[in-house]
C-alpha cells in the first residue's frame with residue numbers, strides 16, 4: 308500500500324510500505340477515505356516534535372480521518388464490511404486506573420494515531436485500528452463531515468467540561484478549527500454572547516458566519532478594551548484556542564470574577580505564565596483540556612441533527628499525492644486555510 312512518510316523536517320514522500328494486516332481478534336482493517344490536516348501535525352512537520360514527543364524518521368503522521376470497513380477480526384461485533392466510519396484516534400488499554408475511572412483519554416498506555424513512539428498515523432491507503440475506535444456514520448453524515456468529528460469532538464468536550472449553561476457568555480481566543488469547534492458547540496448549548504478574537508481575517512469571517520456575536524482582530528484593535536466595553540461584567544468562560552501567552556493573558560483580563568479559563572491551545576513555548584494578582588483576585592478556575600473524552604458520538608449526532616454546520620470549515624481539498632502541498636499550505640496559514648482535507652480513495 309502507499310503511505311505518505313515524514314522523512315525529515317518539512318520533508319514528506321509518497322512510498323510503498325507493507326500493507327496493514329489484522330493481528331488481534333478485535334482489529335478492524337480500514338480503507339482510508341478522507342484525512343484532515345491538523346495543527347498538531349504541523350508541529351511534527353515543521354519542528355519534528357511536540358514537547359518530549361520526537362519524530363524518528365521515517366514516520367507516518369495524521370489522526371483525523373474517515374474510512375470504510377474492509378475486514379475485521381472474529382471478536383468484532385456491530386460493524387459490517389462496507390460501513391463508513393469516523394475514526395477515534397486514541398487507542399486506550401481499558402485496564403489501567405485512568406481507563407477504569409472513565410478517563411481513557413489519559414490512559415497510562417495511550418497510543419494516539421500519528422504520535423511519535425506510539426503508533427503510526429493515518430496518511431496511508433489502509434490502516435488497522437481496534438473496533439472501539441470505529442464509529443459508524445449510519446449514512447447520517449458525509450465522509451468529509453466524519454473527518455471533522457475529531458477536532459469538533461474536542462470543542463464539544465471543552466464546552467461540556469466548562470459546564471457552560473444556557474445564556475452564559477463565552478470568549479473564544481483563536482478561531483482555527485478548534486476555536487470554531489468550540490464556537491459551534493457553545494452555540495449548540497445556547498450560550499448567550501459569544502465573542503471571538505483571531506489574527507487571520509479569513510478565520511474571523513468564518514467565526515462571524517458561524518454565529519459569533521462579535522469577532523475582531525487583535526492586530527487591528529484593542530480587543531480587551533472592546534470586549535470590556537461590550538461585556539462590562541466580563542465573561543463566564545474563556546476558551547483559549549491559540550496556544551499563545553498573549554491570548555492566555557487576554558482571557559484572564561476579560562473573564563469575570565469566578566470565571567473559568569479553558570486551556571485548549573498547544574503552546575510552542577516550554578512554559579506559560581499567569582499574573583497571580585489577576586487570577587487570584589478574580590478566583591479564576593484554570594481547566595486544561597486534553598483532546599476529548601467520550602464526545603465522538605455526541606459530535607456526530609450534533610452534525611447529523613443539523614444542530615451545528617461545520618462544512619464551512621473545509622476550505623481546501625487535495626489529492627493523496629498532493630499531501631505535502633496540503634501540509635505546506637496549512638503550515639504557512641496561506642490562502643485563508645481553515646481545514647484542508649486529503650482525498651485518499653479517489
Ligand SMILES: [Zn+2]
Nearest residue numbers: 345347371458
Ligand atoms: Zn487533530
Ligand SMILES: [Zn+2]
Nearest residue numbers: 400403406414
Ligand atoms: Zn488505560
